[in-house]
Amino acid sequence: MSNLLREFDPLSQGSSTLKTSKTNVISDDNDSITSEPKQTSNKKADAENQEELFFDFQTFIGYFKNPNAEPLVKYTRSFLNNFVTQRALWTASEQRKLINDFKLFIFDKFSQYKPFSEFDNAKLRNAQEGIEKLIMGKLYPFCFSPVLIQKIGIDKLDEEHKNDILDDDSLQMKIEEYKFIELDNLDVTNKISLKLNKFLKLAGKELNKINHYKAPRDKMVCILNTCKIIFSILRHFKLDQDGADSFIPLLIYVIIHGNVSHLISNIKFIERFRFENFLKSEDQYYLSSLQGATNFITNLSRKDLTIHDEEIFENAYKTNQQRLQKQREENENQSNLKGNTTDTDNIGNSTQEMIMNPDYSHSPIDEIASSMVSMFNDFFIGQPSSTTKSEPQSKESIPKNPKNIRTQNTGISEDMLDDKQMRKTVKRMEEQERQETLESLYEMFPDLPKELIEDICIAKKYRTGICVDTLLNLYE
Structure with a gap:
């Protein structure tokens, strides 16, 4: 060295x-x-x-x-x-x-x-x-780690990178196992569940963007936006008095239903390569919260959930297991058709799919x-x-x-x-991302004038978390 x-x-x-x-x-x-x-x-x-x-x-x-x-x-x-x-x-x-x-x-x-x-x-x-x-x-x-395994295979990975992959797979398996759970299973009241869903959908969308970026800062911004949306919801519905007791269940729900790939690897990547002095106390809090939520999901069992009707829960669990079995069989058939010879016995389905997808990174x-x-x-x-x-x-x-x-x-x-053409392309992609943000906010706030939503987005530089917080305040 x-x-x-x-x-x-x-x-x-x-x-x-x-x-x-x-x-x-x-x-x-x-x-x-x-x-x-x-x-x-x-x-x-x-x-x-x-x-x-x-x-x-x-x-x-x-x-x-x-x-x-x-x-x-x-x-x-x-x-x-x-x-x-x-x-x-x-x-x-x-x-x-x-x-x-x-x-x-x-x-x-x-x-x-x-x-x-x-x-x-x-x-x-x-x-x-x-x-x-x-x-x-x-x-x-x-x-x-998820990209490195594509280059050299899991057998050649060092222990830390290998553990990232294995932890990703453990988390993904639990997410798939309990994909059907609802907010009330996490002690979130039914009274606000319907209103929460559209906001949590946007939070999941933001968290999913974490795999779109390579810089630790950009990945951290995705986590911040996700958490800011959740806290904005809690403040709006007067649920923020309980702090983490209210925040963590919603974050768990977003992770389970957000279908985010390789979340553990992303967290480890930020921890390793985000310059320490750039991590504010707010960043560290949200990063720790995300770690706590992923740990809870990885070790999740029925006893950790609130089950109001055992029979309904059992039927939903069995239906989900049947879906997973069918999906595994389809993946196995596709792998055989493609003649895949990669040794994937020790890794989960999500990692296998990523290895076979050269465009992942x-x-x-x-x-x-x-x-x-x-x-x-x-x-x-x-x-x-x-x-x-x-x-x-x-x-x-x-x-x-x-x-x-x-x-x-x-x-x-x-x-x-060409430098000029590149800048035009970047500008076009930024405009496309801004338009997607606007469309999501239009859906979340159908009672507000679109012109008002757009003005707020411009004023707040399209920072999703702050935009949601500002728009929610207009209802108060």
Whole structure:
């Protein structure tokens, strides 16, 4: 590992180790803090003001392309290249340390090169977020367990990555087993169940987006939006006095009915690769709540549920079991027809489906962001260090044709890689996502004028959780 750390600074001839210093990192409240843990907790800022720290990846890329920032590009390229060539596989713990150390290193270098050295706290924080998104987008196939298993198979995974997959499958099996349960089984009163359903449907939709993104921040935003929607509902129906006792059952219901794949792996990915100082107390609370909800579901049994009518529950359980059996038989037949020879005896159905789906890791939104970066630097192009014997890499991990990095498995043509055209494409996709948000809110608030809903979305920058909260307040 020390060899890789030495490669952080390819321009320095004398330095052989990573210098540990109190690297300035910009926190969410725009204070300058050190990389060491804080001894005192900051005053909790208003949630909406915290969200005002807007992240603009395109702006970061524009600054990163500045000729004055070329050394930063070289540091980043060197790190990424060494990460994927010096060893066939790092353990999850090694990955976490290497990536965190590189962030500290590159954050410190921002102070030495324009235009970053001239940034105020807000712009510097945006740059730090940009670096995290950039490197994790490139290293996603090596760090996110459900994608890594596609590359090397479960037998070659280290214990931590393997446990991610097994935990995903355990959670998914319980979700499938109790897919039929209703809110009253979780002690949520029938009186508000019908009104809750349409809001919880949107919360599940937001949580499902977690697999659309590769950056830890983007995944965390999906969790935040989900939880903010749930808390907005609780406040509206005056159920928030009980705190977690009201919140967790609704979160459990959203997870079970949201059909979110690989939720444990996503949580672990955020824990490992979201820079610690970027995780606000609010983020940590919601992340812990999600962990608690997934743990409850993984260990769920009948005794944990409120069952008002044993006969009705038993019939629903049996019907669901029959559906699952039929689904397993259909999946097995499809696998036989495709001649699948992958050893999948030790993994669940959801992971098997993902392994057979080569497009799992490719989200249009993230692939466009990745292509934006590739327009000016192909980070994975380069030769392994002459002093290090590296195992042969697959064509997928180190493409020989630079153009392949930009277009491979993305569905994006070469013509789209023009900078102006790329920005148009990003804008179009953003507008499409905004329209989907509007349509969901129209459905949730049919009594409110559509013009009012749209005005609120514009004012709140289409942040789903805050939009729902604001619209609910109009009813009070």
